[in-house]
Amino acid sequence: MKNIYIKILCVLTLGLTFASCNDYLDDAPKGSKIPTTLADYEAFIRDEYTNQSVNVDQALNLMNDKFIDIATLAAQRLTKANYMWDETADRIQLNQADESTYYRSYMGIATFNLIISNALNTTEATEDQKRILWAQAKILRAMSYYNLANFYAETYVASTATTKLSVPLITSADINAPSKQVSIQEMYDFILADVKDALPYLPKVSQTALHPNLGAGYAFYARVYLQMNNYTEALKYADLALVENNKLYDWNAYYIANKAVIDVANSYTNTPSPMGYTYVENYTFRHGATTYLSTEYSIPVERAQSFEVGDVRFKSRWKLRTVGADTYYRRTLSGMFNYGGITTVEVYLIKAECLARAGQISQALTVLNTVRKTRIQPASYQDIATTDKTTALNAIFRTKNNELILTLIPFADARRLNAEGIYKVSFTKTANGTTYTLKSDSHLWTMPFPQGATQNPGNGTITQNVSK
Template identity: 60%
Template structure:
């Protein structure tokens, strides 16, 4: 699988078409002497460009959540990291965000590739009409996924009462150099995402040519994520069930722990074990990298974050181990390989289903769904079914499990924004630093990220404005 994905033959015209070298480069002049894609194979190869088109960078969201440990050196060198990591609401993050931020530029670079496929695949050469439609549909789904990440990073969370009047992000639908665009409303962006999905769905295969090619299961799972973010629990549940009908497998982390127990329990050894969360992970619907696409090892998490995991969580124990280096103590990542932190997985869909059931008042069903996940995670010596008698109790269990299960992905950030805006199941972050208690309130402006200053200063063929004041 890995060899197949890495056989990218079109790097030259990726450099031509995407342009990630500067803040306005995706709208710059096209370099001379580069190959232009013509055949369907050319366009299909773009879907396999995992490091460029399948990277979901959310570094500042991870900093804000304190889900990724940052060293003092990093915090001192990157002022924006420090502002988010310590929840400093007095800092103007707009002025700090004056470099090429990968979250923005990598996303729009990928969108440019997907636009190119969508515009040209149906008229490409050397392929059947059915084959052309499949590639076109894959690109539609991936574009929708990428815009979902952008709107939930740089704009306020969805609220049906205000979504039509609040701005989201620039909508670019053409790969043409200097293509015009508009910064559309949040409602218009969600409508666009759903339209892309609706148009793609009839042409998607059950499974794609590789795990980078989203099939029906990935589409249904993503639909469930979108509708959950829109607080449409009926639709989210319906699509969650459709996704689980395509794939309902859960990886047995208790078995992984048992297999690697000697190494995991060796408190003085930090030799890494192999990641099961790679291209072949049985929970995958589709694969996309997270903030890092390196195979060296998993991100380190803060020591305080480790206390939020459930006792006996084999998934946590298998992935992180307490380590002290000098004055720093943290949970060191003890797995190496690749990690599906940007794609859709069955565990997310189970937890979407559990929340929707709880919202409908189906408390027992929600807990059964949640415990189905937990049985593959919690070691037998610590396991007991979680129970609830109210929606609030069920939600507390689901929220904790989901935030831990989807750590280092964009999902916890989206979820907390959604819960905070609803005002019922709010999340206040808190920690003690040098004897001082720091908090991040549910209503803080910091839950929306500022656009990079370079993008504002070099907008290309359109205009857009910041969605935050600082």
């Protein structure tokens, strides 16, 4: 962990002059600047390529939410182990790279720790402005720990959360700060405490989409409580988030506006992504694996089949293509994509699940159908109507998985549902005449720490949370 903090503190010298980090804390190298003002520290949040990326590629591989071609499967053994659900593979041995899921998350956490430690003592700002930045860094740190905990550790189960390990927790910006691999319960207590601390100071409207606002705080609270199976609190904060922002993007209108390009047969011309910084559904924006102007991932044919007939959000994003031995749905949007932040559609669907869990089926379906109407073509659209709780919940889960594809949330939800044991998630596929299965109780649902982290844990220790 120590090497991460060294890197963070060294890059604070904006002139990029080489100097020891110990000396840096006392004297600024020529052409460099020691951060002192609020604007200096606020700039670290805007450093989105370092601190705002959320790479969960191996979770996407396991879910088969992204298409992997034959050549990549042959070359990348860890990717193949997850994508083909190989329970015999030793993923600990295969995970030898400096996995950005781990290192970028902790680099971001190091930055947010630095802001939290210094924001209240900065210059050229009011006390309110200082406290806002401090609160925003708290939310971003909590979000980063949530991602790590739901990638490298088992999902939250109240009966075992105090005895099972989560991920290393570090709260200091000191390069020699100790880290402790805390229990799952301790990690969730810490995350909830960060959000509680931040909520009173978050602005209703923030300066950019990268800066969490009050709606983001409420929405993230709802996400965390849902993961803990606390549906009462999750519903409470989902409602509060929707008071702050309840907008849904009209994908039917997007499709109509771009129909002339989207519907051209055998053409894969890109259309602009609406899911960037100004997306009306954003509470807060964070990147996925890629943090520059780009295209999104293509998806497998089997995954595409889970979308509803008439889903124009799907139709606007992917188109069937065959290249050699590979047939898949090729991506057709270019631009920015909010894969790591929080949007209103997630909160609508959290609310729908919580209502259904409470037996309020009609109200839950009203919320679900509110989302679907902005996604399904009028000619294909029909309200989902049922009085059966299981049918309603399965419809909510399907919509949520499709809406939040290529984010961590479907993976986190599947783990939560598998631990609950009522609505288990498992997958089966056939490739080259062989049938492959991902069981709901497979050890593959927890990702191994990269070897670099376990072999060089800094001022602490790290124990793997999975056997292989």
